[in-house]
Amino acid sequence: MKLLVVEDDVSLAKNLIQGFAESGFEVVHASTVAIAKKRLEEPVDLVVLDLGLPDGDGLDLIQVLRERAPEAPMIITTARGELDHRLRGLEGGADDYLVKPYAFVELLARVRALLRRTQQRGSGTWRVGDLEIDPVARRVARANQALELTAREYDLLVRLVRAQGSVVTREMLAREIWHQRAWTASLDNAIDVHISRLREKLDKGQPARLLHTVRGVGFLLKEEPCP
Secondary structure: OEEEEEOOOHHHHHHHHHHHHHOOOEEEEEOOHHHHHHHOOOOOOEEEEEOEEOOEEHHHHHHHHHHHOOOOOEEEEEOOOOHHHHHHHHHHOOOEEEEOOOOHHHHHHHHHHHHHHHHHHHOOOEEEOOEEEEOOOOEEEEOOEEOOOOHHHHHHHHHHHHOOOOOEEHHHHHHHOOOOOOOOHHHHHHHHHHHHHHHHHHHOOOOEEEEEEEOOOEEEEEEEEOO
């Protein structure tokens, strides 16, 4: 699961990122409204939003969050405990509200609770052709045959599915799956190796290909009959 943490306090942000990472989440961070908008160009599963940001009020960012990540639950965290801020945030589209200072264990519990409700409410099964993915149980099957994927292969597959037939670039995979900013030849080779192994498991012996390479750009998942 990928979380976006919007927090300008350097020390607090560092602690949140570390805490969520140690709890099994992928975390991206934004310290300003502008950076948060940039981060939302990629899909996220939940947003932790501080209202007091240096380049604008976090309340003004809620509408943008709702437009770009309509299904992602949102938790507001702020030092401002006044009722009007809490009500404006909830009415604007936030799902929960936590006033600073708070214990990380409480924030983590609320994050997990919101994600469980979201999954139970609308996750169901993701499908591409005869490929089925249960995101809650992390089960994958094609033509009713279970596929055994590594954690990295599963993360790659989910990223491709969430792109909804659009190309996922190597740069996106490097940043989101391998958590690397700098591009290296060894990283490029690692992406190719994992894509090759995933393609073997998905498409070998099947009447339709699902995993495609767009030369010089990246990869996409769509159903296409084999020649």
